[in-house]
Amino acid sequence: KPTRFLRDYRAPAWRIDDVELVFDLDAAATIVQARLSLRQDDAAAPLELDAEALELLELRIDGRVLGADEFSLAADRLVVPGARGPLVLESRVRIAPERNTALQGLYLSGTREQGFLLTQCEAEGFRRITPFLDRSDVLARYRVTLRADRARYPVLLANGNADGAGELGDGRHWARFVDPHPKPSYLFALVAGRLESIERTFVTAEGRRVRLVIHAEADAIGRCGWAMQCLEQAMRWDEERFGRCYDLDAFHVVATHDFTMGAMENKGLNIFNAKYLLADPASATDDDHRHVLAVVGHEYFHNWSGNRVTCRDWFQLCLKEGLTVYREQEFESDLASRTLRRIEDVRLLWRAQFSEDAGPLAHPVRPDRYSEINNFYTATVYEKGAEIVRMLGVVLGRDGFRRGLDLYFARHDGHAATIEDFLAALGDANGVDLSPWLAWYEQAGTPELRASGRHDARRRCYELTLEQHTAPTPGQPHKRALPIPVAIALFDAAGRALPLRLDGEDADTAAHERVLLLDRDAATFRFADIDEEPTPSLLRGFSAPVRLVQDTPPPALAALARHDSDGFNRWFAGDALVRRLFAQALAGSEPDAALFAAWTACVGSALDDPGVDPALAAEMLTIADATSLADGLADIDPEAVHQARARIETGLAVALASKLVRRHAALGDLDDLAVDPATQARRRLRNACLAALCRADAAHAPLARAQYARARNLTDRLAALGALLGMRDTEADAALADFAERHAGDALVLDKWFSLQATEADPRACERVAALLVHPAFRWSNPNNVYALPGAFALRNPRAFHRVDGDGYRLVADAILRLDALTPQVAARLATAFGAWRRYEPLRRALMRRELERMLGRERLSPDLADILGRSLA
Numbered sequence: 001k002p003t004r005f006l007r008d009y010r011a012p013a014w015r016i017d018d019v020e021l022v023f024d025l026d027a028a029a030t031i032v033q034a035r036l037s038l039r040q041d042d043a044a045a046p047l048e049l050d051a052e053a054l055e056l057l058e059l060r061i062d063g064r065v066l067g068a069d070e071f072s073l074a075a076d077r078l079v080v081p082g083a084r085g086p087l088v089l090e091s092r093v094r095i096a097p098e099r100n101t102a103l104q105g106l107y108l109s110g111t112r113e114q115g116f117l118l119t120q121c122e123a124e125g126f127r128r129i130t131p132f133l134d135r136s137d138v139l140a141r142y143r144v145t146l147r148a149d150r151a152r153y154p155v156l157l158a159n160g161n162a163d164g165a166g167e168l169g170d171g172r173h174w175a176r177f178v179d180p181h182p183k184p185s186y187l188f189a190l191v192a193g194r195l196e197s198i199e200r201t202f203v204t205a206e207g208r209r210v211r212l213v214i215h216a217e218a219d220a221i222g223r224c225g226w227a228m229q230c231l232e233q234a235m236r237w238d239e240e241r242f243g244r245c246y247d248l249d250a251f252h253v254v255a256t257h258d259f260t261m262g263a264m265e266n267k268g269l270n271i272f273n274a275k276y277l278l279a280d281p282a283s284a285t286d287d288d289h290r291h292v293l294a295v296v297g298h299e300y301f302h303n304w305s306g307n308r309v310t311c312r313d314w315f316q317l318c319l320k321e322g323l324t325v326y327r328e329q330e331f332e333s334d335l336a337s338r339t340l341r342r343i344e345d346v347r348l349l350w351r352a353q354f355s356e357d358a359g360p361l362a363h364p365v366r367p368d369r370y371s372e373i374n375n376f377y378t379a380t381v382y383e384k385g386a387e388i389v390r391m392l393g394v395v396l397g398r399d400g401f402r403r404g405l406d407l408y409f410a411r412h413d414g415h416a417a418t419i420e421d422f423l424a425a426l427g428d429a430n431g432v433d434l435s436p437w438l439a440w441y442e443q444a445g446t447p448e449l450r451a452s453g454r455h456d457a458r459r460r461c462y463e464l465t466l467e468q469h470t471a472p473t474p475g476q477p478h479k480r481a482l483p484i485p486v487a488i489a490l491f492d493a494a495g496r497a498l499p500l501r502l503d504g505e506d507a508d509t510a511a512h513e514r515v516l517l518l519d520r521d522a523a524t525f526r527f528a529d530i531d532e533e534p535t536p537s538l539l540r541g542f543s544a545p546v547r548l549v550q551d552t553p554p555p556a557l558a559a560l561a562r563h564d565s566d567g568f569n570r571w572f573a574g575d576a577l578v579r580r581l582f583a584q585a586l587a588g589s590e591p592d593a594a595l596f597a598a599w600t601a602c603v604g605s606a607l608d609d610p611g612v613d614p615a616l617a618a619e620m621l622t623i624a625d626a627t628s629l630a631d632g633l634a635d636i637d638p639e640a641v642h643q644a645r646a647r648i649e650t651g652l653a654v655a656l657a658s659k660l661v662r663r664h665a666a667l668g669d670l671d672d673l674a675v676d677p678a679t680q681a682r683r684r685l686r687n688a689c690l691a692a693l694c695r696a697d698a699a700h701a702p703l704a705r706a707q708y709a710r711a712r713n714l715t716d717r718l719a720a721l722g723a724l725l726g727m728r729d730t731e732a733d734a735a736l737a738d739f740a741e742r743h744a745g746d747a748l749v750l751d752k753w754f755s756l757q758a759t760e761a762d763p764r765a766c767e768r769v770a771a772l773l774v775h776p777a778f779r780w781s782n783p784n785n786v787y788a789l790p791g792a793f794a795l796r797n798p799r800a801f802h803r804v805d806g807d808g809y810r811l812v813a814d815a816i817l818r819l820d821a822l823t824p825q826v827a828a829r830l831a832t833a834f835g836a837w838r839r840y841e842p843l844r845r846a847l848m849r850r851e852l853e854r855m856l857g858r859e860r861l862s863p864d865l866a867d868i869l870g871r872s873l874a
């Protein structure tokens with residue numbers, strides 16, 4: 001595919017005001033009739049429509065059938081050179097949903113006999129349904145009629161409000177939908193098939209009665225209750241926190257097992273990967289329950305941040321995704337544990353985004369070029385995009401941010417907007433110029449923030465010097481200084497937060513926590529009235545997505561890890577200690593005994609203190625993963641990273657064994673089936689204790705065996721199985737077999753079983769994965785299976801993937817090539833596992849490069865995969 005550039009953006013030459021679609025649905029051959037009312041804004045521009053994988057049966061303009069010489073149809077484009085607007089274009093095309101394994105456009109979920117039809121149109125799938133101006137700045141009103149065999153497709157759904165239904169004879173029926181809200185084509189959706197549903201009524205703050213309907217196949221409908229509760233909570237929360245109400249008579253949600261991503265926010269008809277919709281304690285873990293809450297919220301929140309106000313073009317993808325991830329994070333933080341959500345988000349940012357930013361696939365949050373847009377649904381666009389919104393929230397404050405968002409929605413409702421529009425609305429509502437923040441969207445790479453403090457006893461002040469530096473990334477050799485908000489508190493020796501008054505400020509206004517803005521390469525902030533050397537707590541709540549390098553001595557970090565009033569920063573300080581220990585272990589030296597003792601004492605005190613949130617204690621016990629610990633390293637030897645990490649992790653467990661036994665026992669009597677945040681937090685801690693104990697000493701195996709045998713929920717059963725597998729217990733294989741038998745036929749649970757084996761930090765996981773690829777429950781055409789097995793192996797098992805004999809690389813490269821012929825988007829996602837190849841030691845580097853070149857040398861690669869491989873090797 002040719003590269004597209006942001007700088008080449010032109011407003012559409014033609015626009016579509018109204019769309020009428022009629023579908024005659026059938027898995028083998030569906031006929032789509034479209035009637036488009038087109039307007040011409042640029043008299044010189046020919047009519048060019050996007051069209052892919054369509055068999056064109058007929059084309060008319062203003063009722064007249066066009067002859068073959070009046071238009072041309074190439075691989076991706078339908079051109080009508082002589083057309084002059086305004087006009088009505090009618091097309092009739094045939095498509096084959098059951099042969100659509102790319103899962104974009106109209107496709108079949110499940111089998112021809114049992115499955116159902118559905119669509120996925122973001123980003124460019126609508127052009128695989130009908131010829132169209134398939135770009136997000138063409139907003140049209142849709143009227144859609146679905147016709148199908150009633151017995152085979154009893155449920156018919158499309159966006160908008162229902163507008164009639166009836167019989168057609170021959171056992172066929174029809175249903176019509178009208179969507180009053182103009183929308184871009186990527187938000188179009190239809191669903192047809194045999195589905196069951198659950199339903200509730202929701203009355204919005206504006207008084208609208210809305211039918212909430214969740215649809216799933218018969219064997220899954222019993223697991224939709226949790227998602228319904230989450231949906232109601234999300235709708236209420238968006239009204240209360242952001243003043244956003246729902247705007248149609250019905251909101252439909254559908255679960256499918258065949259989906260390349262998490263879910264899709266189609267207007268009034270969200271479609272979900274079953275993994276993020278179905279949940280009950282027997283078949284979903286606590287984490288799954290929280291993910292359902294977050295994803296249901298995320299898709300619902302898109303109704304405003306994405307649908308009512310959409311993106312002008314795909315370069316602006318972060319406009320809807322960054323903002324919606326931020327809204328989702330706030331939703332979960334308000335409803336469950338804010339500290340836990342923040343720790344998890346930062347862990348994800350470090351693991352997925354910082355590493356993306358450090359390699360050849362690095363790109364700005366708003367890319368300025370792309371060849372395949374599907375490859376830009378990345379951690380950078382989503383997670384770093386959300387971090388930018390969070391920073392704006394920090395500098396504007398809660399009320400200022402709300403004012404700004406209100407103005408953004410009011411100004412751009414029903415339109416397609418840009419990042420500049422977003423910053424202008426937030427700035428205008430608060431009387432500030434936010435244009436310097438554009439640099440965060442335009443510049444790739446993770447800034448390094450250096451902080452050094454100096455206490456001046458004579459002048460009773462504390463000087464904090466902050467410096468920023470961003471290393472070059474592909475295509476961006478020189479970096480600008482960014483505005484970096486640094487939330488800070490200073491603690492005295494007794495752990496009390498000190499009033500923070502900068503030199504020259506009024507004494508009365510001193511707050512105990514404040515935000516410093518570093519908006520140049522370096523700056524020094526001088527705090528007055530500081531009598532003794534304070535302990536600085538920096539970047540509180542992780543106020544900016546930077547790599548913090550601080551000169552805070554270990555005893556001060558240990559003090560923060562014990563007493564910081566910000567739960568996130570307690571964990572953050574503990575993590576800083578872990579990283580220093582890890583650096584020593586990796587260098588081959590014995591970890592500093594005092595440092596080790598200080599760290600284990602912090603974790604131990606979190607374990608002992610009943611006043612500490614158990615979720616925080618669990619996180620303090622769970623050290624950073626290998627990918628995140630290797631952040632910033634060159635010539636990585638994954639085996640050495642594994643050994644160094646294991647040494648620290650096991651050392652902690654051994655040092656705290658008696659405390660772990662005590663806390664594990666004390667947490668013994670939890671309600672097995674409760675999923676409220678408090679119970680989840682205690683269960684999390686209990687399972688973190690179990691994992692640590694099993695790591696410390698094989699003598700604890702009976703605890704894991706007993707938990708496996710007794711478990712009544714999936715969280716406990718899976719945690720016990722993981723512990724047995726990790727310690728290579730003699731009963732691990734029997735437990736694995738038991739688990740597979742117990743959950744046979746449950747695809748989502750078996751995916752966890754696949755993942756557990758694929759991510760076991762043992763080089764032999766490679767052979768295990770190879771064997772599981774022919775397991776009857778594994779299907780190459782199912783993205784969840786692929787992400788759970790070869791995907792988990794490639795992206796979450798660095799020790800085995802990077803096996804020094806290169807077998808891990810070969811296994812994954814073979815899988816990618818096989819997948820590319822089926823579902824290119826999934827193949828491309830897996831191929832990102834090779835992206836960081838230049839950061840590894842010479843042998844691995846050569847082996848990875850060889851596999852990249854082998855894949856790139858294959859004929860007929862998809863544009864998706866060719867793009868990732870080409871950029872990786874550039």
Ligand code: HT7
Pocket residue numbers: 120122123260261262263264265298299302321374377825
């Ligand atoms: N907005 C959704 C994106 C999405 C997608 C993109 C490309 C191909 C398939 C896809 N399925 C869903 C997801 C979201 O809510 O962020």
Ligand code: ZN
Pocket residue numbers: 298302320321324
């Ligand atoms: Zn989204």
